[in-house]
Amino acid sequence: MKRRDLMSAAAALSAMPFAARAQGAVTKVTFWHSMSAALGEEVNRMCAGFNTSQGAVEITPVFKGSYPETLTAAIAAWRAGQAPHLVQMFEVGTGSMLAAGPAVKQAWELAKETGIEIDPQRYIPAVRGYYSLPDGRLASTPFNSSTPMMWYNKDAFEKAGLDPAKPPVTWDEVVKATQAIKSKAAAPIASTSSWFSWIQFETYGAMHDLPFATKENGFAGLDTQLEINKPAYVKQLSRILEMSKEGLFKYTGRDNAPDPLMISGQSAISFNSSGMRGDMVKSAKFAWAEAFLPYDQEITQSPLNSIIGGASLWAMTAPNRSVAEYKGVAAFLNYLSQPAQDEAWHERTGYVAVTPAGFEKARADGFYRENPGADLPIEQLARGTMTPSSKGLRLGRMPEIRNIIYEEVEKAFQGQQTAQAALDSAVARGNRVLRDFERQNKA
Amino acid sequence: MAERRTVFPGVVLPLLLVAPQLLLTAVFFLWPAGQAIWSSMTRQDAFGLRSEFVGGENFSDLFSDPLYLDSVVRTAGFCVAVAVLAMGVALLLAVFTDREIRGRGVYRTLLIWPYAIAPAMAAVLWILVLHPQVGLLGRWLNRHGFAWDYKLRDGQAMSVVILASAWKQVSYDFIFFVAGLQAIPRSVVEAARMDGARGWRRFRTITLPLLAPTTFFLLVVNLVYAAFETFGTIQALTGGGPGKATETLVVKVYRDGVVNLDLGSSSAQSVVLMVAVVLLTMVQFRFLGRRNAD
Numbered sequence: 010m011k012r013r014d015l016m017s018a019a020a021a022l023s024a025m026p027f028a029a030r031a032q033g034a035v036t037k038v039t040f041w042h043s044m045s046a047a048l049g050e051e052v053n054r055m056c057a058g059f060n061t062s063q064g065a066v067e068i069t070p071v072f073k074g075s076y077p078e079t080l081t082a083a084i085a086a087w088r089a090g091q092a093p094h095l096v097q098m099f100e101v102g103t104g105s106m107l108a109a110g111p112a113v114k115q116a117w118e119l120a121k122e123t124g125i126e127i128d129p130q131r132y133i134p135a136v137r138g139y140y141s142l143p144d145g146r147l148a149s150t151p152f153n154s155s156t157p158m159m160w161y162n163k164d165a166f167e168k169a170g171l172d173p174a175k176p177p178v179t180w181d182e183v184v185k186a187t188q189a190i191k192s193k194a195a196a197p198i199a200s201t202s203s204w205f206s207w208i209q210f211e212t213y214g215a216m217h218d219l220p221f222a223t224k225e226n227g228f229a230g231l232d233t234q235l236e237i238n239k240p241a242y243v244k245q246l247s248r249i250l251e252m253s254k255e256g257l258f259k260y261t262g263r264d265n266a267p268d269p270l271m272i273s274g275q276s277a278i279s280f281n282s283s284g285m286r287g288d289m290v291k292s293a294k295f296a297w298a299e300a301f302l303p304y305d306q307e308i309t310q311s312p313l314n315s316i317i318g319g320a321s322l323w324a325m326t327a328p329n330r331s332v333a334e335y336k337g338v339a340a341f342l343n344y345l346s347q348p349a350q351d352e353a354w355h356e357r358t359g360y361v362a363v364t365p366a367g368f369e370k371a372r373a374d375g376f377y378r379e380n381p382g383a384d385l386p387i388e389q390l391a392r393g394t395m396t397p398s399s400k401g402l403r404l405g406r407m408p409e410i411r412n413i414i415y416e417e418v419e420k421a422f423q424g425q426q427t428a429q430a431a432l433d434s435a436v437a438r439g440n441r442v443l444r445d446f447e448r449q450n451k452a
Numbered sequence: 453m454a455e456r457r458t459v460f461p462g463v464v465l466p467l468l469l470v471a472p473q474l475l476l477t478a479v480f481f482l483w484p485a486g487q488a489i490w491s492s493m494t495r496q497d498a499f500g501l502r503s504e505f506v507g508g509e510n511f512s513d514l515f516s517d518p519l520y521l522d523s524v525v526r527t528a529g530f531c532v533a534v535a536v537l538a539m540g541v542a543l544l545l546a547v548f549t550d551r552e553i554r555g556r557g558v559y560r561t562l563l564i565w566p567y568a569i570a571p572a573m574a575a576v577l578w579i580l581v582l583h584p585q586v587g588l589l590g591r592w593l594n595r596h597g598f599a600w601d602y603k604l605r606d607g608q609a610m611s612v613v614i615l616a617s618a619w620k621q622v623s624y625d626f627i628f629f630v631a632g633l634q635a636i637p638r639s640v641v642e643a644a645r646m647d648g649a650r651g652w653r654r655f656r657t658i659t660l661p662l663l664a665p666t667t668f669f670l671l672v673v674n675l676v677y678a679a680f681e682t683f684g685t686i687q688a689l690t691g692g693g694p695g696k697a698t699e700t701l702v703v704k705v706y707r708d709g710v711v712n713l714d715l716g717s718s719s720a721q722s723v724v725l726m727v728a729v730v731l732l733t734m735v736q737f738r739f740l741g742r743r744n745a746d
Contacts, residue, residue, distance in 0.1 A: 081711075108497060108498075110499070112501065263693070266603075269585075406712060409711070409712040409714075412711070416693070416696055419695045449497040450502065
């Protein structure tokens with residue numbers, strides 16, 4: 010073949026994709042998420058459902074690893090001009106995403122530009138409060154929200170002589186229960202906890218109306234300081250350290266590393282995300298139940314709501330991103346929040362229904378009759394009247410602050426420092442991070 | 453000393469031949485290194501939207517941070533431990549396979565295999581052995597009353613990480629020691645044996661000194677390996693924890709840069725590491741160059 014023919018053929022071939030797009034082909038949208046295993050299959054199912062429900066937009070879910078890995082990947086991709094259309098960002102990354110300026114398109118902005126409505130009132134207050142701007146506009150769309158619960162092994166309770174239908178309600182009762190479990194050797198581990206910072210400090214503070222940080226937990230300003238070395242938090246950590254010394258509690262790792270110990274029945278009591286329900290249903294080979302988190306009756310007699318964990322969905326920008334693509338993103342977000350979809354996601358995972366309509370539909374369909382305890386997370390989230398201390402947290406570089414808390418707590422569990430020293434050190438180091446974040450984002 | 457030199461007529465051909473390598477070096481080494489140096493002198497937010505030039509402030513913050521100095525000391529201890537353990541075991545095995553025994557070739561081949569395993573895979577293998585709840589040895593230890601939990605005890609975590617890192621490097625050291633032992637002239641050993649020197653005496657006065665160049669070379673290689681290439685192993689085994697017990701300098705660079713998104717500090721740390729490697733390599737070339745010239 011002549012070289013000229015080859016060149017013109019190559020030019021024609023490379024022009025074809027543009028020709029295809031000009032004909033009004035399907036808008037392709039990418040969605041990066043961190044849902045692995047069973048949760049990942051659910052995400053695939055939701056996206057497939059969206060794709061088949063209409064023909065204009067095709068969304069492709071991509072599993073990118075853990076939450077921190079997805080955050081890093083999204084930032085790197087944005088810097089390279091190749092950010093995904095939608096990214097799932099964990100709740101503690103909210104501070105960083107809010108400071109991302111032109112890198113993200115906040116939900117209210119997305120709604121305005123595309124003309125597709127994304128109504129904040131559709132979501133329950135505890136959930137939307139975490140992801141909204143101070144004036145109520147929605148910054149990111151709630152997707153998978155969990156809340157911590159107390160899980161217990163009913164078989165182990167029976168063996169220990171405890172009533173499996175009446176789980177402990179206060180921390181004093183938890184101590185007594187673990188003592189019974191230990192004395193009757195009803196389980197190898199009496200109690201343990203996943204997500205130590207999220208459950209034992211962040212949620213604990215919200216339930217007992219204790220500020221985690223000044224400036225309304227960071228919602229009211231970047232010049233916030235940590236408050237977790239105050240007496241109430243020190244009492245909480247001291248209590249758990251005491252339990253650990255007496256063999257009533259075992260620290261078994263960070264984040265959700267301790268989950269398998271509950272699922273396998275090695276731990277009689279455990280504090281984990283409500284999202285563990287799916288794995289418990291699938292893999293637990295003993296009688297179990299979930300219950301409200303215990304509270305300290307000396308601090309309060311009526312605990313407030315717990316705070317959410319999980320993640321929300323952020324729309325990201327890229328050079329040359331078209332309005333059609335943003336419309337596709339908005340359409341998918343609306344699809345997810347429909348009662349049928351919200352109910353399906355809630356029932357198949359352990360995440361709560363983020364819309365009241367979804368919750369009502371699940372109740373009407375008898376889901377809670379067949380699965381007792383599955384409505385407790387939402388009840389705990391809606392309990393009491395929300396205060397500035399129970400709205401959640403908005404602190405920059407929160408993943409780093411959580412790691413600092415883990416490190417100090419781990420040193421305390423090894424007996425290297427007292428609870429007060431650990432929390433003082435965590436506050437000092439955490440405040441340094443907050444000041445850094447404030448400086449980096451003063452613009 | 454006769455050096456073989458190839459003489460080219462003209463300049464264009466040699467330049468073209470070297471160009472691909474120069475391009476690779478420029479794109480994959482010089483450019484990222486330059487970026488790192490630039491980034492180490494700025495303070496920026498995660499998305500790179502706001503960037504503030506701060507000169508040497510990241511460095512001064514680094515050297516006045518007690519946690520960083522802790523990490524330096526920890527890394528130094530870790531490197532020495534890994535080097536000594538890896539080289540010691542490798543030397544022992546090399547001496548054993550230096551004798552005329554049956555299956556020597558098989559032993560030598562099998563001892564080289566761990567080198568082919570990726571660092572993170574080595575970590576997974578050791579987890580399956582040592583994990584307190586899931587590992588064979590870990591559960592055995594706990595069952596027999598020994599409180600084994602490297603996820604919670606500083607000292608145990610450090611030993612596990614040293615063990616896994618050294619295990620991988622034994623093969624590499626083994627090969628070099630075998631070659632080094634083979635280079636020792638038989639006549640010298642025979643003469644010593646005829647003079648009545650016994651095994652350990654022969655080893656101390658003849659073998660070890662003649663192995664010195666190999667040992668020095670391996671020492672530098674092992675130190676660099678322990679300082680840099682163990683990231684995968686440590687990250688997969690303990691992630692730098694518990695607390696900061698196994699956070700070596702490389703792990704700290706990753707933690708500060710990728711997880712905490714503090715790019716300025718992370719870049720400053722990598723620049724410091726780069727300078728350290730450059731110095732180590734210069735020392736090595738100096739010493740080996742001088743030996744070769746004898």
